[in-house]
Amino acid sequence: MSCFRFLSCNKVDSRTGSTSEVDEEISGIHNVKLFSYKELKAVTEDFSEANKIGEGGFGAVYKGRLKGGKIAAIKVLSAESRQGVKEFLTEINVISEIEHENLVKLYGCCVQSNQRILVYNYLENNSLAQTLLGGNRSNIQFSWQTRYRICIGVGRGLAYLHEEVQPHIVHRDIKASNILLDKDLTPKISDFGLAKLIPDNATHVSTRVAGTLGYLAPEYAIGGRLTRKADVYSFGVLLVEIVSGRCNTNTRLPPEEQYLLERTWELYERKELVGLVDTSLNGDFDAEEACKFLKIGLLCTQDNPKRRPSMSTVVKLLTGEIGVNDNKISKPALISDFMDLKVRGPPTSAETKSTSYNVTSSSDNRGNSTLSSSGASTSGTMTNSAVYDQSF
Ligand SMILES: Nc1ncnc2c1ncn2[C@@H]1O[C@H](COP(=O)(O)OP(=O)(O)OP(=O)(O)O)[C@@H](O)[C@H]1O
C-alpha cells in the first residue's frame, strides 16, 4: 500500500512530464489546455521544415492539425525563453482567458520536461509584414476599405488589452509581423502577454527589441519606461505603414524619405499628406479619410507620452466618433533624435568595434529595412527589465 502511495506521488504526468509535486503547484491553473509533447510532435511531423511557417525571436513556429481537426500554429519557445513551469503557466493562464475578435486565440501549451510550446489558432493569411509590407508581395489586394478595417480592428484589439483586460496588458511589441490576418482579412494581434514569459537575462531580448526599433517609443527604448502609451506609439507607426504601404525605415529611398515618421511630419507641415498614401491604391481611396488616419498616426507618436491618446480614443478618432484636432498634433518623437543612431549598411570590420550603439539594416527587395543590433552595448535599457507604469 505504502509502496503504491510512493509511486503515485511521484508518477510522471504524461502531459507535463513532471512529478505530482509540480502538478500540485499547477493545480490552481484551470483554464489552460495542456498538450503532450508527443501529440505536438506528431501533428508537426517531428517539427519538420516542411511544416515550419516562420521563425521569430522567441523560436520557430509550425503548422499542424490538432486532434479534432483544428489547425494550429505551434510556437516552440527557444531555450532562453524557458522559465519554471509555475511562472510559465501563471502567465499562460492569463493569456488563454482572453478572447476578442482582434486577438489571436491561444488554445493551450505544452510544458513537458524543459519544453515550452504555445499552441495558437492558425491564421490563413499570414502577417501584415509579409503580405502588405513584405518583399514578396502577396496576391492580397489591400483596398482602402480593407486597410480601414484592419486599422480599426487592430485599434480595438489593443484597446481591449489596455482597458478591458484586468490587470491591463501592455503588448510591448506591436508591429506588422505581429498583426496576423484570417481568411476574411480580419486582423488579429499576436504575441500579447509574451513579454513577461521571457526571463530578464535572456540574451536574445535586446536583439529582438532592436529588431523592432522603428516601432519603439523613445521613452521606452532609452529610458526603459513601459506604459500603455509606448504601445500607442507603436500603433501610430503601424497605422502610417498601413496607409502608406511601406515600412517605417527604407534605406533605398533618398535620405529625406528614409524614415517614415519624419517624412509624415514633413508632408503634414507642407499640407501634402496625401502624397504619402500607397500608390498601389492607384488613387482609389478616400483622401480625406486617409489623411485623417495619417494625422492620427502623428497624434499617437508624439514626443510627450501624455499627449498621445488612449487606445479607446484612437478607435473613436478612426471611426469618426471624435474629430481630429490639428492643434493637438506636435512633432513625433524619433528614436534617432535621441541617439547617435544611423541606419546604414553592414559595418566594415574596422567599424564594428568602434561604435557604442551600432544599428545596421538589411533590406528586402522592396528596400524595406529591418533594423538589427550589432553592437555589444545595446542591452542596457533595451531589455524587458522595463518599468511597468500603470499611471496612464
Ligand atoms: N497564429 C499564427 N497563424 C499563422 N501564422 C503564424 C501564427 N503565428 C506566427 N505565425 C507566422 O510565424 C512567423 C513567426 O512568428 P513569430 O511571432 O515567432 O515571429 P515574428 O512575429 O516574426 O517576430 P518576433 O519574434 O520579433 O515577434 C510570423 O511572421 C507568421 O508568419
Ligand SMILES: [Mg+2]
Ligand atoms: Mg510574432
